Amino acid sequence: MRKYNRTKEELDKIIEFVEEDFPRHHRKVEEITVDTVLTPREAIDLAKRYHQEHGLDGTVDERIESLLFDEAYTFKINPDDRENDDIRPAWRVTVDLEPNPFLFEDYTLIVSDPDKAVMGMLDANGHPVSEGNEFTDEDIEYIMSDEETEKDKA
Template identity: 70%
Template sequence: MSLDKYKRMTDEEFKSLTDEEFEEYIKLKEEDFPRHYREIGEITVNTILTPEEAIEIAIEYHKEHGLDGTVNKVIENLYFDEAYTFRVDMINRDNDDIRPAWRVTVDLPPNPFSVEDYTLIVSDRDKAVMGMLDPNGQPVREGKEFTDEDIEYIMSEEDPEGYND
């Protein structure tokens, strides 16, 4: 049995799984999970980039985009994802863009708003940073980040003048 049958399900079909089917899905997901967090010594596929090259690509991207924090250069802290999902095709899940990627952590200095590190996703095939994960492991999308004004509004108990205009 594989996860493929679950990928082809609609949301409604997935919601109507029996308890046994859902337990099977959970078991398959748990078995699949290690593919997404391989340490350097656990990689079972041929890679295009070396760990050092993946870190260097992340460093260059980090500099070019003026991002906060410091790219973690410790190779032992680098993870490899054999099947990172770069894009989901909700109409036909067989068309999802899934390929190998390196997960490079960026360490942040202590900050009252951002207390955890984030991750740069380096596509092994493209030899480029193709995305970013927030501290919760969720993809950061263009235009979805909080601005300083958003954070100030969230942290205050008042509505700053002109914020909602």
Template identity: 75%
Template sequence: MSLDEYKKMTDEEFKSLTDEEFEEYLKLKKEDFPRHYRKLGEITVDTVLTPEEAIEIAKKYHQEKELDGVVNEQIEDLFFDEAYTFKVDIINRDNDDIRPAWRVTVDLPPNPFLFEDYTLIVSDRDEAVMGMLDVNGHPVSDGNEFTDEDIEYIMSDEDTENYNE
């Protein structure tokens, strides 16, 4: 079975895999992982941008948005993702928006209140910064702002009532 076939499985089908099938899945995942963190010499697809252009796009975005830190300009620290997922279509995973992207690191000065570095995602095809990843590799929303629903939930005292009992 291919990795794409595993991705098309429902949760129930995936949970019912035998130990051998699951081990095969893990092997395929492990083989697939490096294509998301390729160094320059390992890239196997044609790129639109050069490494220098990707860094310049990241620097311009960083400056325009007045973000913290300094864009790492070391080409040897640059990663390329041959299949970065920009958007997931929950209903039909075949419609996920997957395309090549550059991962440009932004270094933050040591600070007890801020996490370490974060990453700007530069779409190779669009020649633009299309997102950010935090130090743990999780997507960062624009400004990481709370929605009205988030604030309402946080401010509600429903959870605190349970602690007082």
């Protein structure tokens, strides 16, 4: 991990930037400052349809007051040219999970406003979920069990 030796002034500037930038990514419906393609209800309906079609766990939170809007969601980073990152407005729709011993937090469906489609998912920590980095039902069952597999015994 890279260490930084920053001055107090540099840290203050970073904190100021984060405090100014954060609201742009987590606006309540009444705080949106740009024109949107979708209405809040349409964004929730798209998330519900995606949730159903993909057989996801949990229940889509349909309350408009819990909906968040991100004026500049980063869908994809271009490491060679950060000026060409794929940044678009998006709705953040929460999916509530039933409490259980392993999966105990909600996740978020990202609905692209201009594309009118669910374009991604964030885990409870706000990290993007993509193919290959999620647990399967079998993984969870194994983690929760006390049984050893043949591979574990070897």
